[in-house]
Amino acid sequence: MEVQNIAIERIIPYWNNARNNSKAIKPVEESIKKFGFNQPIVVDKNLEIICGHTRYFALMNLGYKEVPCIVVDLDEEKARQYRIADNKTSEFATWDEDKLIRELRTMNVPMEMQDFFFEPIDQLLGFDVNFSPSSEYESSTEENEAVTQKEEISKEEAEAFKEKERKIEDGMKQEATEYIEMKCPHCGEIIRMRK
Template sequence: MKIQLINISKLIPYAQNPRHNQLAIAKVAASIKEFGWQQPIVVDGNMTIIAGHTRYMAATQLDLKKVPVYVASSLTAAQVQAYRIADNRLHEDSSWDDELLKIELDELKDDSTDLELIGFNAMELEKLIGDGKTDISNSKSSASREIKLSEFQEFAHQCPKCSFEWD
């Protein structure tokens, strides 16, 4: 799998995207700031987003100029359409093992990890790991971490017309 660093202005959000994630954008932006890019945005050969609309919107909110992208050029149009839905739907059938989740959250809390970065709100965290007297928040701020995209490949060529980059 070849991940490319692409100018965000070249990406095209899919107009018929049936999943809307306005509430998740700020959380994903905070996650990208803290953990960096761990999943590229997936696009078709025309740079239309297949998977990663929320990451795209978070990157836009963070005013990033380039983002990691995987071009899924081997998929047919029908496969692109099906994968776009599957990527959003399949995880919904899984559930949490609350006992194992509590163990993981307790370890993160003991390590002074900012638990707001993992997607649970304060009430959910209190229910999962709170004892009523423990402050589940901490002072570690995700705002201090810079996003580093340097691990992604820079390309040898750039089209002067559309700015697409390649080797």
């Protein structure tokens, strides 16, 4: 698999791309800005996009002049099939919400991930991530009571989370993924599949 840098104006979006990417372009732009561009676009020998339309439009908006691409030698029928399969397979994946919440809670600044969520992250986490106890000691009695009450709620939430995390960790059993290898009778290529 060879990655080639190709001028972005030479790349051709597929005219009948069935995937509506418009709402995903902005989050992908944010991802590229935060983490860099780390996933090449897949194109056919005519430089028509097979996989990566959203990344292509995000890179265009960000002003990229060249794009890392993988050029595959597929006939038109196989390219059309791969284009659909690449997008449809993602629909089989789901989130393990407990693991997702634990991952977010262990980040220093989970709110930096908000661009990639539909729901507000603080609601998902179950507490206000921007809450910080007051450092002003001259506040009124009512303000002090309110701060104390917030701190108690925050401590309760933290304890509840720790308890939930303990239960999740106790219940987690990591099983090794087993694979089988099959040889394609047509091309002879070895295909590795999960058992």
